Amino acid sequence: MRVSKEWLNDFIEIKTDINELSEKITRGGIEVDDIIDYTADIKKLVVGYVEEVSQHPNADKLNICRVNTGEEVKQIVCGAENVRADTYVIVCQVGGRLPGGIKIKKAKLRGEVSEGMICSLDEIGIPGEYVPKEYQDGIFIFQDEQEAGADALPAVYLDDQVMEFDLTPNRKDALSMIGAAYETKALFGGAVKRPDVGFVEVDDPVDVTVVNADSEAVPYYSLRVVKDVKIGPAPTWMQIRLIKAGIRPINNVVDISNYVLLEYGQPLHMFDYDQIGSSEIVTRFAEEGEKMTTLDDKERSLKSSDVVITNGKEPIALAGVMGGDFSEVTDETKNVVIESAAFNPVSIRKTSGRLNLRSEASSRFEKGVSHEFVLPALERAAYLLEKYAGGKVSSGYNADGELDTSGSVIKTSRDFINNRLGMTLETAEIEETLSKLGLETTVNEDELEINIPSRRDDLQIAEDITEEVARIYGYDALPTSLPRFENITPGKLTDEQSKLRIIRHQLEALGLSQSINYALTSKEKAAQFTDRTEGLKLLMPMSEDRAVLRNSLIPHLVDNVVYNNSRQQKDVQLFEVGRIFISKGQDTQPDEVEKLGGIITGQMNRTDWLGSHVPADFYAAKGILDSVFEKLGILDNINYIPVEGYPEMHPGRTAEIALGESRVGFVGELHPKYEKDHDLNQTVVFEVNLDELLDVKLGSIEYEVLPKYPSISRDIALVAGRDVPVSTLVDIIEGAAKKYLVDVYVFDVYDGEHIEDDKKSVAIRLTYLNKEETLTDEAVEDIHQPVLEALKVEGFVLRG
Template sequence: MRVSKEWLNEFIDVDADVEELSERITRGGIEVDDIIDYTSDIKNLVIGYVEDVKQHPNADKLNLCRVDTGGEVKQIVCGADNVAPDTYVVVCQVGGRLPGGIKIKKAKLRGEVSEGMICSLDELGIPSEYVPKEFQDGIFIFSGEQEAGGPALPAVYLDDAVMEFDLTPNRKDALSMIGAAYETKALYGGEVKRPSTDFTETGENVDVTVKNEDGEAVPYYALRVVKDVEIKPAPIWMQIRLVKAGIRPINNVVDISNYVLLEYGQPLHMFDYDQLGSKEIVTRFARKDEKMTTLDEKERTLHESDIVITNGKGPVALAGVMGGDFSEVTDQTTNVVIESAVFDPVAIRRTSGRLNLRSEASSRFEKGVSHEFVIPALERAAYLLQEYAGGKVQIGYNSDGTLDTSDSVIRTSTDFINDRLGMELETAEIEETLFKLGLETVSGGDELEIHVPSRRDDLQIPEDITEEVARIYGYEALPTSLPKFETITPGRLTDAQQKHRIIRHQLEALGLSQSINYALTSEKKASQFTERTEGLRLMMPMSEDRAVLRNSLVPHLVDNAVYNTSRQQKDVQLFEVGKVFISKGQHAQPEEIEKLGGVLTGRMNNTDWLGSHVPADFYAAKGILDSVIEKLGLKDDIKYVPSESYAEMHPGRTANITLGEKYIGFVGELHPKHEKDHDLDQTVVFEVDLDALLAVKSGTIEYEVLPKYPSIMRDIALVADRDITAGTLVEIIENAAEKYLIDVYVFDVYEGERIEEDKKSVAIRLTYLNKEETLTDEAVEAIHQPVLEALKDEGYVLRG
């Protein structure tokens, strides 16, 4: 909402410049995003009277103008087509300045002296899209007589600054000049003056009837008829005020509709009385597949949730959104019907959102208009049509529905407000503050009964009143104090926060970068890398690609890898910590599980000068997970089990991860087909249930003295079936060793010559250590032999 200081002064007298006013309004809770000052870049601007215009002798498209700038006649060269003698114009004199850093100097144009510049509205800082049509291709010309040499900016209503309000959704009351005036009153005091509606009714009674078929869709609808209007440009003061508010002037009738909308925040619509097709207005919901052509000349198929204004036969307007083409006001219009109504906000929001038709009117109807201003806005429009379009206002107005303009009541107390603000305000102080807001208060001791007008229907509970008291009394007046504690507890990270930080630091130390993705995905991706076939779908998704809550982190991490590799970044190592959402039924709250996911492709730890790198394969990903798990102190609780769970994963290079007996995730290479579909080289991914990992208490850290005695190693080679995992062999060894075994390490796996086709050779190094004394060969042999026997008993052959 753009609020002109010059226009605001008509509603309330404010003895403050725009900078001070905007600062007070911002501190009061409405943020002023910007101040557009039309005077800041302008200097030496006067009104000029064009006495004579002649063709430039050396240029076909230039004119020599004799301009009186107040007791002095100057020659100014002008190229505008509409420059004419006996007119008043805006002149920037020599030494003057215009927006954009333009400085006006005495110059020669094609051999003729030019002592100034005759200005267009564009050159005065008005954006070209808002310039009225009559001045779009030329200079600005005053419609009436002016004083030559007088200041030009006040004459064109640009001796002004405009505040741009950044309103929160609850402050719809400030979407109007009168709302801004009430806010200013609350901050500065004074009285709000309402615009004049002193028109004279003539002619016959209003002959257009109103019927609301659905009272929920249209709680109230009123109309007036004004006849014999003359379509012409609106007065310049009205046009410039619309321009400063960001609305382009069209003609006096349309401009009056927009002008009243800005004054009261009540959208109006003007129908051509003679083109309506009947003398009745019927409001209703649209019928299935009903069609109408809107003002933008598009035929639209309506939904049954759309509210339409009809002539009893077919739609003539899409309520609160856009009018129909055949009933619009044109240059031939002579009689108009003014509509002022209350529509269901939810229905308007659905219609404008579905059709992507956002306007000043729909933005107000979507939030709900103030019942208090429905009739005053209707009367104001009739008055302006009488004054500036020569219209004759017919007697009375017709309406249907109930317009509830009664105040709502909120009951609270002085103690309630003080307890929440930490203040000690007297009841009289609270009453005075609320009076500034235009809220009538009835007090009885400590109890307060506040009467809230419909323009502030955002105030509904006692806490709302408390907030109003705080912001008008002044947030800076709220007392500051430190919390009172019997004992002071030093701040520290929680156990979960510490573990999160350990995980992040470890992954970053290993070369991975953190990725953050949307929690919303497509239906197809919601079923990938998970046993769940569908996700929790949004009722109103922004797009099909963001329609379902994700079941896995991996699909978007794969997308991240694709995005990078397609831009010549072939080495990608990413991780993400985020939540997945498990549906528990249509109306149940979904279960949220925090997971850790990762994707690796290309080369890792690449050192070009040494020509070495680590490939992004299963073992690299498993090693990364092992390092994280070891940091969490859970190494002994984690197992990897071969898996063929997901179609997107390589069946021979994927493992499920278990914590104890519980499945918590997987790690492995993508299926070659999945890699090919995404134009990826060998890529490995992992995902683990972080909630499950963090739930395990890792215990305390224990320290040991470094061993003083040497360890002894024994290497063995076993022939085993190819489908036997190294983990199985390690488990047999660890169970068979009685004592002193401190490490079992698989250092080679061989398949090929001298080994049967379905067999493999696994070389394992066992390390023994006695921390109390030096081990002898005899002692090691005594504990090593049972290990060999256990392996033989399980059917494994020891190679010599």
Template sequence: MRVSKEWLNEWIPVDVSIDELAERITRGGIEVDDVIDYTEGIKNLVVGYVESVEQHPEADRLKICQVNTGEETNQIVCGAPNVKADSYVIVSRVGGRLPGGIKIKRAKLRGEVSEGMICSLEELGIPEDYIPKEYQNGIFMFNEAKNIGTDALSALYLDDQVMDFDLTPNRKDALSMAGAAYETRALFGGEVTRPKSPLTEHEDNGSAAFSIRNEDADAVPYYGARIVRDVEIKPAPTWMQVRLIKAGIRPINNVVDISNYVLLEFGQPLHMFDRDKIGSDEIVTRFAGQDEEMTTLDDKIRKLNDSDIVITNGREPIALAGVMGGDFSEVTESTTTVLIESALFNPVSIRKTSNRLNLRSEASARFEKGVSHEFVLEALDRAAYLLEKYAGGRVTGSVISDGELNLENSRISVTGSFINNRLGMDLSTEEIVGSLSKLGLETEVRGETLNISIPSRRDDLKIREDITEEVARIYGYDALPSSLPEYTSITPGKLTDEQKKVRIIRHQLESLGLTQAINYALTSREKSKQFTERTEGLELLMPMSEDHAVLRNSMIPHLIDNAVYNVNRQQKDVQLYEMGRVFVSRGEGNQPEEIEMLGGVLTGEMNRTEWLGTSVPADFYAAKGIVDSIFEKLGVTDNISYRQSEGFREMHPGRTADIYFGEEKIGFAGEIHPKFAEDNDLNRTAVFEISIDQLLSVKNGIIVYEQLSKYPTITRDIALVVEQSVTADALMNTIRKAAKKYLEDVFVFDVYEGENVADGMKSVAIRLTYLNREQTLTDEEIEAVHSPVLEALEQDGASIR
């Protein structure tokens, strides 16, 4: 909400600087995000009168104007297409300045002297989007006569500063000049003066009666209207246009501008219908039928839901309540009779309709928060009066309405001790009542109880704590006493077990040469189906782009994109990891399941040592080694196993393994499919992804350190011939189960397929390490332990080479 100080002074005079005003309002709880000063950088700007206009002899697009600036008549060369004689314009004299540091000097344009500059609104710092259409490509001209030579900023109502309120959702009352005035009154004192609307009601002269009917009181609790005849469509007066511009609204014509102007005054949205185009003598409000259609003012056909509220002529919709009007009942240049709508609509329905159709407007922003009941009729009368005064209209009959307009104030009861206990203060009843009266809240004191009357413009106040906040806000947050917290025991600040493990994971990955990446949680529909068995993702209702339309199901697609981005920029060796969440859809209307994941991508070469000519390829074993190192750091290696898997269609079917924690699959590691790598301009690339929620939840016990053994280890190598389908992990598990004691380590050091090995078979060489920590092992002791191992392997189908 943009609040003009010049306009605010009409509601309540405030004799302080804009900086002090903005500071006090911010301290009172409404943040003033910015102050726009329309006088900044402007000097020597006056109202001029164009006496004559002639064509420039040397330029088709330039005109020579004789402009009276009060003290003298100057020749000014102007290139605006709309400049004309007998018009009042804005002139920057020689020696003047315009925003942006522009200095106005005497000059010659194509041989003709130009003493000054006739200005457009854009040259005064007004954004193009707010300038009336008739002035967007030319200079500004006043609609009425002005005193020549007077200050142009004052004549334009731009001798002003505008505060930009950054409002929280609960402060809907400040979405109007009325709300800003009452807030100013609370902070500075004084009285608020509402604008008067002394309209004249004329008889209907026997024309057809008009009626209003609300079919559903939940949808439309109250609907009021007035009819104004003999309206002349023309530009609104300059002061109204400029006030709309300062509020961020582009002027259109007097009828539309009046509806917007009253909306800014009272926060009550209005709608103007062309009475003759409604198509009947009644208005009927109701919920729309499912899949009912209507064409809105932007010429789009809208398919409606049964939660949308529509204004109809008894047969078909003529407006989408609180959001946008229909195309055939809009006010045009030929309109002579206007029907003004002022109503209450169901806020939830308006919010759903506005969000679903992505139609955000000044009106919907207010209706979806709920408008003040006390301004509904006042705004209606105000608009009718302004049409009467500035459009030549004739107000016909009284207010036509249906529904109940509840104007009774709500009440909240609270005690002074309740307020003081929560603020840590010792305010008297008189001080509390005084603070509330500044807000315009009437208070009845009965003993210790304060009965507070709450007008509908402040219906955000609902409970006693709200009253406490208002007292603190108006009395002054700076006056609140400070105190140290009381405590009986002191606990040291420290990381949680999960936070420690996350740091361990990051430190380990970065020590291995990986760099952390941070990506959006949103991805495209296509990528949401990659590297996952889930085919459906949770889609946004109104995505900003197709590339960010679905919550991700996997970390890998974005990491692949990161690798491609770097490779395309000559960074061939890329190792990245990311920790974040993926989102599993639980169906429409339900919150998704969020899973903490760790993902990584490796491409190119790792651990390159140029002077030795060595490096490690980014393959399956590199990815598995990185993942194993994490498990080792977390102390969960004993529960981890790998099982060969074809993985997803994006993965290499022979170089992918699923990772299990116990019997639960927690991720995978492997190389991406060569075709997928080629499509993404990548060479051999490995990836891994692990669900770390369960790993982080494992509680590690106390670390027990053992003294290094002073006795030697003894190794035994065995070569086993097994079927190609048998995994090395299965053989190692058999060995561990069979060796009851002394087995210190077991690992595979060779796998062979080819000559001297039968087809469909392979040779696996395994080294076993034995150790007795109390004495040196003898051959007899080793044989007693090693023989059961060989027997167990043979029983599982392995043969000793």
């Protein structure tokens, strides 16, 4: 929304400069994105009176003009086709300056002296797309008599600065000059003046009736009839104000509808009375597939959600978006029907979006117009047509529907507002602040009852009133203080947030990068890496690849690796923290489970100069998970159990992860066939239920004094069956050792030559330590022998 200071001054007296005005409006919550200063870079611009025009003797397309600039008559050479005698024009004198760094000097053009320049609108800073048609190929000519030599900028209403508001969607009230005036009143005080509407009705009743066939489509529709209008240019002041607002003038009738739209924020539509084809206006939802041709000469196929204005038989306008081709105002129009209505905002938004027809009118109807200004805008348009188009206003107006201008009521209190702002405002101060906004307030001790006009229907709850008080009182005036509530919770990370941060930091420290994927996947991928065969389907999916909520994080992580591998990135380590969705039926809310997923392929920790690396195998992934579990303090409760239940996983290199008695995830290598299908090398993945991990409370940290005495270690090698978990051996050892055993470390597993095919050799180091005194070999033998005996009893053979 572009707001001209000169135009705004018609609504409210402004005694401050544009910089202070825009600064305070910005601080009040409406950002002034830009200021267009039409006085910048212009010097020595005056009104000139063209006394005489003659043909240039040496150029067919140039004229020699004698121009009175107040103090003297000067000769100026001009090439504009529309230059003529007895007219008032804009002249930039010698020594003057125009936008774009143009300096005017005394010059000779084809042998004739030229002492200045007669200017067009675009030469004084008006963008070409906004210049009226009659001035596009020539100079600007004043419509009325002017004073020769007077400053030209005020004469052409360009002694002005224009603020460009960058509005948030809720501030539709500021999409009008009167809305900008109320905002200015709130910040600077003063009184808002309404535009004149004092027209005289003729003794000719309105003979066009209105029927709203569907009140949902059109809550309210009103019209007036103005006859005997004379189509022509709008007055200069109106044209320039429209130009400054970013609208190109067309003719007086069309310009008046646009002008009133900018004044009140209420879009109007002008119909050619004689082309409607009926004495009845019927509003309704369109029929599915119904056709109409709009003003841009395009035939539109309508949907049942579109709202149309009809003559009782066929559409004559697409409500709130664009008029029909045969009912538009033309140079031959004599009689006009003015429409002012309130349409269904959702329907207008859908229609304008579907047809890509966004306009000043539709942008306002989409947000819902203020019922307060529907009829005043209708009256204002009739007044302007009478005054500037010579029209005769028929008596009365016709309407159908209900126009609710009662507004609403919000109740709050002084304490409610002060507690949220951290202030000690008195009730009278709050009431005064709200009155600046034009909000009437009823006070009962410290309780406030605020009447909200329809133009501010963005105010709906007590918190909105608190925000209004804050922004008008001044955000910079708010003290720095804590909220005044009985129980104040200091800001800190929750236990879950802290643990998630620990997990992310640990995985990143180990070289993994975080990946973020869509929660939507395909039906096929939703059944992978899980025992659930189906996921929750979307009713209206974007595509088959995004049709189902995911059951696992792994399929998309595989996609990430495939994407990187196809771009020559062979060493990839990724993790993702995200939710999977467990369907409980298509019409039932799914359970959401937070998961940690990971994938590793290629080489980890590769150092080319040493030729070393860590391969992406089961043990690499297990080590990564163990480091995370250790950081969370739950490693002692974690067990890995071999499993073969996942068809996408290698049957001999996959394990489920158990936290106590609960299965919380799995880790393992991808099945060779699955790897081949996805053009992957050896790849390992893991997925863990974070909800269960994060529920485990971290215990307190116990510190021990570093031992002063040396430890003693003993290495043993055991022959065990291939299918015997190493953890079984560790459990036997820890159960047999009476005391002093502080560590059991498996440092080698061997199968091959000299070992039976169904056996394996496990080398284990046992570390003993007495924290009170030095251990002797004899003491270690006394506690080590029972361990060896226990292993033999269980059938394990000690290797020499």
